[in-house]
C-alpha cells in the first residue's frame with residue numbers, strides 16, 4: 666500500500682483523505698487542530714462559490730461538489746448534508762431587466778429568476794442548494810476516513826514532511842508551511858440562533874460590502890457574516906452580531922424571536938487563486954507535495970472537486986515512483 670500524509674483536518678484535508686483512503690492509499694492525516702476546532706467548523710456551509718478563483722476551475726470543482734453533496738443528502742442523511750430551497754437577493758440593476766445568470770450557473774441545476782423577492786431587492790434567484798451542518802459533517806467525514814483504514818492524529822508540524830507523498834491542506838497556515846505570502850485571512854463572524862421555523866436559506870447581495878446570509882440547519886440557524894480582509898482577530902464583536910441579526914430580521918422576521926446560542930469567528934484562507942498543484946520536495950527526495958489550499962469562502966463548495974484532482978495527482982505520482 667502506498668503511504669500518503671495529509672496535513673490538515675479541515676474540510677479540505679478530510680475530503681482529500683477520504684478520497685485517497687477509499688482509493689487504496691495508506692492515508693494518515695496530521696493536524697494541529699482537530700475537525701471541530703478548524704475554520705471549517707465555523708462555516709455556514711451553504712454550497713456557494715464565494716471568494717474563490719479562477720472562475721473556470723471553481724465552476725468545475727463546484728459542480729463536482731454539488732453533485733456529490735446532493736447525493737450524500739439523498740443517500741447518507743447521517744452526513745448532516747441536506748438540500749435546502751432558498752433565494753439569493755440581488756442589487757438593483759439599471760434598466761430593471763432580469764439579470765443574467767451568475768458566472769457559476771453551469772454548476773447547479775434549476776435556477777429561476779424571481780421578481781421583488783424582498784423589500785428593496787427587485788430581483789433574486791431561487792434555487793435548491795446543499796447545506797452541510799458542520800457540527801455533524803466533519804465528524805462524519807472523519808469516521809468515513811477511519812472506516813477506510815485512514816488515521817487522524819493531532820500534531821503540530823513546524824514544516825511539511827520533506828519525503829514521501831504529502832498533501833498540504835493547511836489552509837491559512839500555508840503562509841508559513843508553504844512559504845506562501847499570497848494566502849491571507851478574510852475574517853468572518855457568524856451568530857448561531859435557535860431553530861424558530863426557518864426552512865429556507867437566504868443570501869443578500871444587495872450590499873456587496875456587507876454580506877448577509879441566513880442558513881437553516883436542523884437544530885439551529887447560522888446568521889452571517891462579515892468579510893474583513895487582512896483581519897486576524899478571532900474575537901467575536903457583540904455589536905457586529907447585533908447588527909447581523911437586525912439586518913437579517915428584515916428578510917426573515919422569525920429571527921426576531923430566536924434565542925442566541927453562540928458566536929463564532931473564522932479566518933477564511935483567501936488567495937488570488939486556489940492552489941491545487943504538485944511541487945517536488947525541496948531536497949529532491951522521492952514523492953513530493955500536492956498543495957491544496959486557498960479556498961477562501963468556498964472550502965465546502967469546492968471540497969469534492971478539489972479532492973478528485975488531488976487524487977488524480979497522487980495516483981500519477983505513485984505510478985511514477
Ligand SMILES: Cc1cc2nc3c(=O)[nH]c(=O)nc-3n(C[C@H](O)[C@H](O)[C@H](O)COP(=O)(O)OP(=O)(O)OC[C@H]3O[C@@H](n4cnc5c(N)ncnc54)[C@H](O)[C@@H]3O)c2cc1C
Pocket residue numbers: 672673674675676677678695696697698699700703704705706707708709710711712713820821822823824834835836837838842852853854855889890930931932933934958959960961962963964965966967
Ligand atoms: C464565517 C465563515 C463562513 C463560511 N461559510 C462558508 C460556506 O457557507 N460555504 C463554504 O463553502 N465555505 C464557507 N466558508 C469557508 C470555509 O470555511 C473555508 O474555505 C474552509 O474551512 C477551508 O478549509 P481548509 O480545510 O482549507 O482549512 P481549515 O479548516 O482552516 O483547516 C486547516 C487545517 O490545517 C491544520 N494545520 C495548520 N497548520 C498546521 C501545522 N503547522 N501542523 C499541522 N496542522 C496544521 C489546521 O490545524 C487544520 O486542521 C466560511 C468561512 C467562514 C469563516
